[in-house]
Amino acid sequence: MDSGVIWGKWELWGLLGLVSFATYVWRATGATIAVRIVPDGAMFQWFSCLAYGMLAGLISRIILLPVGILAETPLVDRLVALAAGFLVFAAFKRNMLPSMISAVGVFGVLAALRDFGVL
């Protein structure tokens, strides 16, 4: 790799700085508010619920309505993979490792078959 590939344009570093700062603002605001929160109190529970609600919304949005690279795969592949994962999850007493491996395995095989023009 030449130095252009390694370092790149300064504008891109500036953009990275802005994006990193804009992300850290959320984390730091949380750290400031956390001073007033009692562990295990009602507010603590409520904020945990907000975090889980937002994370679940983000993940289900990425699976159903992705943008970018995942959007280049068909919805049915993502759903079949997810269903395979939950089947294993139910069969293996809620063990996450086999569930995750099955989901990604099914997804990878489908994506590869489409790449090779079989599907």
Added chain:
Amino acid sequence: MEPAEAFDGRRRAFRGGVAAAFRMPVWVVSASMMGFGSLARDSGVSFGVAVVSTATIWGLPGQIAFVEMFAVGAPVLAIVVASSMANMRFLPMSISMLPLFRADKAAWRWRYLFAAMMSVNTWAMTLRFAPGMPEQHRAPYFTGLSTTCMIVGVLSTGLGYYLAGTFPFYITVSLIFLNIMYFTFLFASVRQRNCLLALMIGAALGPLFHLISPEWGLPFCGVIAGTAAFFIDQRLGDGHG
């Protein structure tokens, strides 16, 4: 507790965090960040920016938004807003994790750094295991866990970037999908009833709200799903174990 004994306990807690990272999170972080590194190279982002972004943004959806929008030449403001919104989850996450460290005076001073080190992975594990630990062991456990994940994440981004040309499309896309499935099943294993309710309502509302407003859908989804789950759980009373 004697100082020497406390110190020993903290070190053990730190090592416990490192060991916990190697049990599963590190492998997932490694695979996902290799996927990200490969994606970053395809998007025309330099090696340095890709690797540093893993440490400074430290949240995959925001990082992906950053490199993909850069690749299509989106305006600076749009890139900053989109990546920041994709990472807004860090606000409720740090509010719900940091109070666990407050009783530990030495650790509490570092809370702004802990907030920067926090990822969904380390947050979920800390929320699950830290409440059962003595208070002075929680922060060292988190530090061991999160430093390990971050170091591996940065190295894997570099490796993924370096290997990018050699990955066929189906490998890169599967590595990104792995991250999503990891979180799906990590959360499916959550046992607390109010959190589980928030997850189910959030999963149903997330895509709907995104259709209404791509920028503001996610925060609204979090507030509505989280608040509904919180009150439904209170209404249901003490039926849970």
